[in-house]
Amino acid sequence: MQIKNAYRQIDVGLGERSYCVRVGAGVRHSLPELVAATGARKAVVVSARPEEWTPDPGIPFLALPARDGERHKTWDTVIELCRAFADFGLTRHDVVVSCGGGTTTDTVGLSAALFHRGIQVIHLPTSLLAQVDASIGGKTAVNLPEGKNLVGAYWQPRAVVCDTDYLGTLPDRERINGYGELARCHFIGVDGIHRLPLDEQITASVARKADIVMADERDTGLRHLLNYGHTLGHALETATDFRLRHGEAVAIGTVFAGRLAETLGRIGAARREEHRTVVAGYGLPTMLPADVDESRLIALMRLDKKATSGLGFVLDGTHGAELVTDVSEKAVADCLARMPRGQ
Known part of the structure; x- marks a missing residue:
């Protein structure tokens, strides 16, 4: 740089x-x-x-x-x-x-x-x-x-x-919306990004993405990390007819990724709570909208490009974030059902 x-x-x-x-x-x-x-x-x-x-x-x-x-x-x-x-x-x-x-x-x-x-x-x-x-x-x-x-x-x-x-x-909402992608950076190799001044957060996010793109331009491996929180995030955007903006939906998807990782035994309760804390610290939403249907979300997540066989999510784990495929729909549905609902 x-x-x-x-x-x-x-x-x-x-x-x-x-x-x-x-x-x-x-x-x-x-x-x-x-x-x-x-x-x-x-x-x-x-x-x-x-x-x-x-x-x-x-x-x-x-x-x-x-x-x-x-x-x-x-x-x-x-x-x-x-x-x-x-x-x-x-x-x-x-x-x-x-x-x-x-x-x-x-x-x-x-x-x-x-x-x-x-x-x-x-x-x-x-x-x-x-x-x-x-x-x-x-x-x-x-x-x-x-x-x-x-x-x-x-x-x-x-x-x-x-x-x-x-x-x-x-506007305030659009600025906060942008924090959604910054929040997920904390879990894909930019630990503590939320503690930096904003211009340094932007630079750190760009530098991390550049490193990943240089290693995997066509999304065949490492670049999947950039989709942290996006599997549910994209589904939420479509399910709410884009009432939820992209960063807001990714923020909720990031919280969900922490909960799903814990459900699958990949992380403990403290790390799961860290997902919620980092997202909430940016003023972003952390709960599912009250009116979204879980079966609709799962149907939309089947269309995700990572869902080649079963559902696919980028999830935290002992060795950091990685793509996890063949996640059972039952595990996802159960985790969605337990997730708090907001407005």
Whole structure:
């Protein structure tokens, strides 16, 4: 990790697909430098933020509005974007810039992956959730009515620019929502992350994800760790029609992962309680919503990409977190039934 001009830089080394992630206040103003390095002659900037918060890429560009939120993370949005790229005359040597939360970086990233079979993309994540996780690692996807992130592709960005100035513009709920991914980091190799200042938490989360992605770009092994809390989390998002936001759902999923790990004899009661304590310390929810049906959650978890034979969860254990497959539905159902319910 390098520190230059008051920003931190984490390099994601993937050979010809390598790129940098910059973290710091005001770092969005380095966008023209990063765009120039791509060799692009024109750009499309897809932004969910006001014009004054959307930096000029330094070359001729088309600005397209975007709307953050899971309801807009759809195949129809991808088609609309790709048609706009075509109308503007983008070539495969040009660049697309996303500026918004994780749903925007996901949708724009998939559009870039598909247009001309792959066009360069730079992400400017503006939510805490997107800065610590969603914009990094090359996973792009949109949702189907049947489940979350079921249509996607791996497409690494040319750069990621995490300007912490954006965080001051977030509503309280959206800021707290971003803590969900930070809370789960405590259990996947960044012990004590919740005790650091926020900018250091962002950097630590990015660095941990970069290490994992460099070791397992295509999610065949170690990268499963990044899905800690996500098996139930994704199911909760869909089951509540996205009333629960991603970080909130992952937070509940992280608490559940601790309870399930204890049920399976992988950890003791103290470590299980640590899951709840870390999540609650961020002001995140720790209980299942009162109105979700357990059988519906299990049906949705069967669609999870880790559920190749039986249900799969990333769970804590004596030697740390790891993917556990063939978890019985009865064990999951019993654990869900015992979990406290909230509003």
